[in-house]
Structure formats: structure tokens, C-alpha cells
Amino acid sequence: RKEVEQDPGPFNVPEGATVAFNCTYSNSASQSFFWYRQDCRKEPKLLMSVYSSGNEDGRFTAQLNRASQYISLLIRDSKLSDSATYLCVVSRFGGGADGLTFGKGTHLIIQP
Amino acid sequence: DGGITQSPKYLFRKEGQNVTLSCEQNLNHDAMYWYRQDPGQGLRLIYYSQIVNDFQKGDIAEGYSVSREKKESFPLTVTSAQKNPTAFYLCASSIGGVGELFFGEGSRLTVL
Numbered sequence: 001r002k003e004v005e006q007d008p009g010p011f012n013v014p015e016g017a018t019v020a021f022n023c024t025y026s027n028s029a030s031q032s033f034f035w036y037r038q039d040c041r042k043e044p045k046l047l048m049s050v051y052s053s054g055n056e057d058g059r060f061t062a063q064l065n066r067a068s069q070y071i072s073l074l075i076r077d078s079k080l081s082d083s084a085t086y087l088c089v090v091s092r093f094g095g096g097a098d099g100l101t102f103g104k105g106t107h108l109i110i111q112p
Numbered sequence: 113d114g115g116i117t118q119s120p121k122y123l124f125r126k127e128g129q130n131v132t133l134s135c136e137q138n139l140n141h142d143a144m145y146w147y148r149q150d151p152g153q154g155l156r157l158i159y160y161s162q163i164v165n166d167f168q169k170g171d172i173a174e175g176y177s178v179s180r181e182k183k184e185s186f187p188l189t190v191t192s193a194q195k196n197p198t199a200f201y202l203c204a205s206s207i208g209g210v211g212e213l214f215f216g217e218g219s220r221l222t223v224l
Contacts, residue, residue, distance in 0.1 A: 004154070036213075043202055043215035044155070087154070098145070098168065100213075102154035 002026065004090050006103040013078055014111050020074040021106045023088030032091040033064055033071045037084045038105065044087055047073075075108075083110045114139045118203050118216035125190075125197070125223050133188045133219045135203035142208045144186035148172060149200045149218075158201075161186055162208065190221060198223045 005024045013019045025033075033050035048055065050062040050071050061074040071090075075082055088103035116137045125131045137144065143162045147155040157170030161180040175194025180186050186205075190197045200220050204213040 008152070034212075041200075043218050044213075045215070046212045049212075098157065098160045098162075098170065100157075102147075102156075104152060104154045 003092070003101045004088055004103040006086075006088050006106045008104060009107040009109075011106065011108045012111055013108065015078060015080055017078055018074065018076050019078055019108065020072055021086065021108075022070050022072045023090075023103055023106075024068075024070045025088075025090045025101075026069070027090070027092055028066075028069060030090045030092065032100075033062075034089040034100075035060075035062055035071075035073050036087040036089055036102075038087055039084050047086070078110045080110050080112060083108060116203055116205055116214055116216035118201075118219050120219060121217065123219060123221045125221065127223055128192045130189055130191050131197075131221065133190070133201055133203075133221070135186045135188065135216060136184055137186075137203075137205045137214075137216075138184060139205055139214060140183070141205035141214070142183070143206045144180065145204045145206075145213070146170075146176070146178065146186070146188045147202045147204065149202060155202065158188065197221055 035047040036044040037047045038044040048057050050064050054063040059076045063072045085105040085107045087105045092099040119134045145160040146158040149155050156172050158176050159178040161167035177189045202218045203216040206213050
């Protein structure tokens, strides 16, 4: 299994729909998990951290499943502005941003 | 406004030439990083620095060099030894530990 795997998509979703995608990771010792958003030809920006108990930020919900080693991102009531590439980021060991592994990203297209 | 400034945004270089990419931050962050992104690929860590006058190799340091003489600045030199330098280069900083990475807008290097 690759360190961090994501379905590259693209996911074509109508505006207002709910969309979810997963990211699997191979290192069971990973401690920290994040979702970053990257617009076309721009820099990544933190969307949300992923906590063990799951967390929500407005229309976005992130969950962690340690047993199956995956994290998920759910977007409700999708907007045109949600169109972007979503990067899954996992720490390889206990701490230090130098230990982060980036997935290749899932491309999301919200259609009017 | 606080942030990270990378320059130049676009750079063309002939084979065999060294080129230096600038990265300056005014966030007062201790840690700084250089990543490389290729089309359809995840970000890969080139070098990182957690304090002034100290830096460490990342996963793909060959053909690159850095310096950290000031807290605010972390320039990256792409040397002629780098076999495939055409890529999108992203500089980032963080407070330290596994926290949010703040990215600059990136530098696109094309080797002709």
C-alpha cells in the first residue's frame, strides 16, 4: 500500500449535492491528519485538521478511522466555489511537519 | 499583512544554469520548508529548517541547496545537478511541531 492514497477523480457533482471522499494511509503510527485545499495553479491552504473524534466546520465534516486506516471528508450543500483539489496529509511519525506525507489529491468539480 | 512571499513567480532557465528561488516570511515562524510539486503528484519535501543556521535534507534533496541565515528567509538554489528541475516549487512555514503549514504562492521553474 502506498503511504497516502487518494482517488484522483475528477468527481463531478451538481451544486447542492453532498460529496464524500476518502484517503487511506499505510503507517499505523501516524498521529496527525489534515485536509488541504488547492485551487488550480495555486498554493495549498489548510481546510481542516482531522481529530480522532471527528470534527465539523460548517458544511465540511472530517472523520478518522484508525482501525481501517483512512480519513474522510464530507462536503454538504456543495457550492461552485468548492471546486478544487483536496489534498490528504498524514504525519509519518509522531511529530514534526518534516514528517508529513501529501496525497496526490482528489479533484472535485461542482457543476451548476 | 503577514504571509510568505516567493519570487519569482515564473522562471525560465537554460540547462546547466543554477537558479535561486527566494522565500521570505513575516509570520515569525521558526520552521520553514521547501516542497516540489509535479503534475498529478503529491508535494515532496526538498529541505526544511527548524531554526536559523540549521537545515535538514528532505526526501528529494539531491541537486538542491538551501541556507537559513535569517529567521525570515530560506532561499532555495536549484543547481545544474538536478536532473529534472522543471516543477512548481512551494515554500512553507509553520510555528513548529505538526501544525498548519502556511504556503507561499509558489514559483514555477521551467528548464529550456
